[in-house]
Amino acid sequence: xxxxxxxxxxxxxxxxxxxxxxIFFLVTTTIxxxxxxxxxxxxxxDTEVEPPVIKQKNLFTVNINRNNQLLVEEEELPxxxxxxxxxxxxxxxxxTNPAGQSCDYCxxxxxxxxxxxxxxxxxxxKHDRETTYEKYMEVQNELVxxxxxxxxxxxxxxxxxxxxxxxxxxxxxxxxxxxxxxxxDEVLNERIETVKKxxxxxxxxxxxxxx
Amino acid sequence: xxxxxxxxxxxxxxISTASLPDIVFMLxxxxxxxxxxxxxxxxxxxxxxxxxxVEQLKKxxxxxxxxxxxxxxxxxxGEEPRIQFNDAFITVEDVxxxxxxxxxxxxxxxxxxxxxxxxxDKNTNAGLVSDIKxxxxxxxxxxxxxxxxxxLEQ
Numbered sequence: 001x002x003x004x005x006x007x008x009x010x011x012x013x014x015x016x017x018x019x020x021x022x023i024f025f026l027v028t029t030t031i032x033x034x035x036x037x038x039x040x041x042x043x044x045x046d047t048e049v050e051p052p053v054i055k056q057k058n059l060f061t062v063n064i065n066r067n068n069q070l071l072v073e074e075e076e077l078p079x080x081x082x083x084x085x086x087x088x089x090x091x092x093x094x095x096t097n098p099a100g101q102s103c104d105y106c107x108x109x110x111x112x113x114x115x116x117x118x119x120x121x122x123x124x125x126k127h128d129r130e131t132t133y134e135k136y137m138e139v140q141n142e143l144v145x146x147x148x149x150x151x152x153x154x155x156x157x158x159x160x161x162x163x164x165x166x167x168x169x170x171x172x173x174x175x176x177x178x179x180x181x182x183x184x185d186e187v188l189n190e191r192i193e194t195v196k197k198x199x200x201x202x203x204x205x206x207x208x209x210x211x
Numbered sequence: 212x213x214x215x216x217x218x219x220x221x222x223x224x225x226i227s228t229a230s231l232p233d234i235v236f237m238l239x240x241x242x243x244x245x246x247x248x249x250x251x252x253x254x255x256x257x258x259x260x261x262x263x264x265v266e267q268l269k270k271x272x273x274x275x276x277x278x279x280x281x282x283x284x285x286x287x288x289g290e291e292p293r294i295q296f297n298d299a300f301i302t303v304e305d306v307x308x309x310x311x312x313x314x315x316x317x318x319x320x321x322x323x324x325x326x327x328x329x330x331x332d333k334n335t336n337a338g339l340v341s342d343i344k345x346x347x348x349x350x351x352x353x354x355x356x357x358x359x360x361x362x363l364e365q
Contacts (some may be wrong), residue, residue: 011232014232015228015231015232015235018232018235018236018239019235021239022235022239022242025239025242025243025246026242028246029242029245029246033267033268034268034270034273034328034358035265035266035268035358035360035361036265036266036328036329036356036357036358036359037262037264037265037266037356037357037359038266038326038355038356039354039355039356040353040354040355041344041347041348041353041354041355042348042353043348043351043353044349044351127341128337128338129337129338129341130336130337130338131337131338132333132334132335132337133260133331133332133333133334133335133336133337133340134260134333134334135337136337136340137260137261137333137357137359138260140262140357141262141263141264141359144264145264148264178267205341207341207345208337208338208341
């Protein structure tokens with residue numbers, strides 16, 4: 001008796017089916033890369049300690065009102081000039097830090113009217129409840145940019161020799177740290193910390209008034 | 212009659228397409244693995260502000276909170292900006308438990324490094340954002356990332 005062989009399944013349409021699925025996944029894939037401004041919030045402090053008195057000249061106040069207008073150090077300022085104003089304030093170096101050292105890396109005017117030392121300089125920001133988030137972000141961005149500019153400058157001064165080909169030494173250092181996140185590089189971490197310490201980010205935000 | 216017939220000249224052998232399904236499957240698996248389905252559909256308008264001093268976000272340690280006006284399909288929720296977490300609108304008081312929930316769902320070694328990603332519509336009041344931040348401080352989730360579109364530096 002002849003052995004009946006099982007009829008072969010036609011696999012010719014397999015490719016079509018697979019293509020269909022492939023195209024579906026191609027279309028639905030979104031390789032998202034979110035980016036943003038990283039900031040730390042202050043922890044809640046319940047202790048009843050009298051806050052230290054901060055001299056007016058070490059304080060750089062930025063106010064945004066409900067009409068999105070900017071008031072910097074009691075004067076109205078367009079947002080395009082905010083970054084430079086913040087840099088001038090932080091980089092002033094008119095006096096000494098709490099340890100009594102003067103700022104030998106500051107390139108500012110050294111005016112006695114402005115901040116003593118980057119360690120002491122505090123940027124204080126306040127906004128109204130009605131301020132739009134867009135404006136708020138713009139201001140945050142400009143202030144962070146001021147810090148980044150100064151850190152970039154100091155990183156270039158100190159460590160340019162290790163990164164001769166990059167324009168932005170601090171960014172290059174952070175990128176390298178990111179790349180080697182699983183093998184800790186002590187030297188690199190220390191350099192990053194050194195730069196951060198030269199211009200510590202002291203950006204405080206006051207709560208908007210309840211009305 | 213010879214056993215070996217001479218090949219007819221000029222005829223190209225057909226290219227075998229038998230391996231085509233394999234190749235396509237390989238691509239298919241790649242995309243299946245690489246695809247991240249959107250886990251929450253937005254019920255709010257979400258036009259992000261732009262900034263140029265941005266840093267990369269690490270997705271594995273991030274909890275997202277959205278805020279903005281309810282979009283046109285969700286008109287019944289009114290015009291006021293609302294907060295969205297996962298798939299539902301929440302109130303300001305609910306932010307704290309939601310954050311705890313988000314943290315507990317995360318990988319254990321990343322729980323201490325949690326970052327809260329704020330995706331807030333640019334026309335929202337900053338007051339709402341500061342309310343959220345106040346709640347985050349209470350929940351002790353102090354690292355915040357204001358998610359923004361990248362603007363090219365001038």
